[in-house]
Amino acid sequence: MITELSAVSDAVAISAPPSVHRPIAVVGAGAIMDVAHLPAYRAAGLPVVGVFDIDHERARAVAERHEIPTVYRDLAEVLADDTVEVVDIAVPAARQEEVATAVIQAGRHVLAQKPFAPDPPTGIRLVELAESMHTVLAVNQQLRFDEGMAAAHRMVELGWIGDITAFSITVDIWTEWSDWPWLLETERLEIMNHSIHYHDVVRWFLGEPAGVFCAAGRLPGQRAVGETRTISTYLYDSGVSAVVHANHTNDHGDNKAEFRIGGTSGAIRGTLGLLYDYPHGRPDTLEVHSTVLPTDGWLPYPVTTRWIPDAFLGPMASVLWAVADGQPLRSSGLDNLGTLRLVEALYTSIATKQVVALG
Numbered sequence: 428m429i430t431e432l433s434a435v436s437d438a439v440a441i442s443a444p445p446s447v448h449r450p451i452a453v454v455g456a457g458a459i460m461d462v463a464h465l466p467a468y469r470a471a472g473l474p475v476v477g478v479f480d481i482d483h484e485r486a487r488a489v490a491e492r493h494e495i496p497t498v499y500r501d502l503a504e505v506l507a508d509d510t511v512e513v514v515d516i517a518v519p520a521a522r523q524e525e526v527a528t529a530v531i532q533a534g535r536h537v538l539a540q541k542p543f544a545p546d547p548p549t550g551i552r553l554v555e556l557a558e559s560m561h562t563v564l565a566v567n568q569q570l571r572f573d574e575g576m577a578a579a580h581r582m583v584e585l586g587w588i589g590d591i592t593a594f595s596i597t598v599d600i601w602t603e604w605s606d607w608p609w610l611l612e613t614e615r616l617e618i619m620n621h622s623i624h625y626h627d628v629v630r631w632f633l634g635e636p637a638g639v640f641c642a643a644g645r646l647p648g649q650r651a652v653g654e655t656r657t658i659s660t661y662l663y664d665s666g667v668s669a670v671v672h673a674n675h676t677n678d679h680g681d682n683k684a685e686f687r688i689g690g691t692s693g694a695i696r697g698t699l700g701l702l703y704d705y706p707h708g709r710p711d712t713l714e715v716h717s718t719v720l721p722t723d724g725w726l727p728y729p730v731t732t733r734w735i736p737d738a739f740l741g742p743m744a745s746v747l748w749a750v751a752d753g754q755p756l757r758s759s760g761l762d763n764l765g766t767l768r769l770v771e772a773l774y775t776s777i778a779t780k781q782v783v784a785l786g
């Protein structure tokens with residue numbers, strides 16, 4: 428069984444970057460850059476040459492913490508730095524278009540945080556611009572690189588559970604939205620800023636659904652304007668079903684973050700360790716029950732890394748491989764248009780209380 432499991436771990440190790448380094452500049456020195464992007468890049472020895480944030484003091488503090496040599500005064504300074512080949516953007520979605528447009532127009536490769544764009548038309552504009560400039564444009568949907576999820580995807584590719592019949596993700600946690608003051612005012616909160624990871628992953632495993640239905644809720648008196656609980660169901664013509672249930676109003680300390688993938692020849696079950704103690708978390712758990720291998724009951728897969736920061740190396744490594752030798756991105760801007768369309772359909776379903784078809 429060790430040999431079979433190493434077939435999975437070898438594929439998951441795709442996150443390793445190429446040996447030829449390309450200088451990276453980062454735009455946005457907020458919480459996620461500080462606790463996730465930069466520690467992951469540093470651990471892998473990737474050269475981050477400079478940082479820019481409209482909050483200069485924040486950029487300076489982050490530069491000091493992560494030993495980044497240059498703190499730029501504005502975006503023009505970033506783009507005037509001829510050494511920079513890749514720009515890693517982590518700013519609020521509403522700001523991302525202006526930053527990404529300037530970076531792509533300057534001929535630099537882009538890794539953009541999720542949500543890639545506030546709506547599909549904006550995403551399409553960015554993808555078309557990157558195509559016309561021949562630059563790489565990837566989206567940081569790093570759950571596709573999280574060890575437990577990536578290993579589950581590989582097990583499915585290897586045929587261990589046969590064809591997928593059902594996929595469910597259940598997250599029941601407390602999220603302190605006031606840590607991101609700009610999120611308190613947004614009308615599209617939970618799906619656009621959190622569950623977008625799960626919706627992206629369901630697409631990664633199952634492709635585009637024929638239709639979706641979503642119900643959303645809020646806690647009475649909550650400070651955040653947008654939805655804080657969502658139940659999204661997916662319909663596929665094949666009869667496969669998927670559900671993403673995310674509740675951010677559980678303040679009782681019994682966090683849950685589980686996923687389960689049913690198949691014709693087995694099942695995979697796991698937990699997303701990050702959500703048991705955000706942002707420190709713990710490694711995921713993952714088990715497979717397979718009549719193909721076969722396993723004797725549930726076989727544990729030993730996950731040894733975390734969503735934060737470890738999974739954040741994957742999207743950047745994928746960009747660097749695409750730049751180095753044209754390898755396909757695991758999470759491209761083009762692919763992410765499907766995730767943006769799905770998100771849009773879910774919000775339409777909430778508003779209309781109807782199933783929304785995706786053509």
Ligand SMILES: NC(=O)c1ccc[n+]([C@@H]2O[C@H](COP(=O)([O-])OP(=O)(O)OC[C@H]3O[C@@H](n4cnc5c(N)ncnc54)[C@H](O)[C@@H]3O)[C@@H](O)[C@H]2O)c1
Pocket residue numbers: 454455456457458459460479480481482485517518519520522526540541542567569607608620
């Ligand atoms: N797991 C994940 O993938 C994950 C987790 C958290 C946040 N995010 C995403 O990352 C992005 C940043 O989130 P955060 O938690 O760091 O938020 P944050 O509020 O802590 O930081 C955002 C930073 O962006 C800066 N900024 C705003 N507009 C800018 C501009 N035009 N140019 C340069 N800097 C600008 C702000 O000054 C601030 O320092 C958001 O899009 C968020 O959705 C992703």
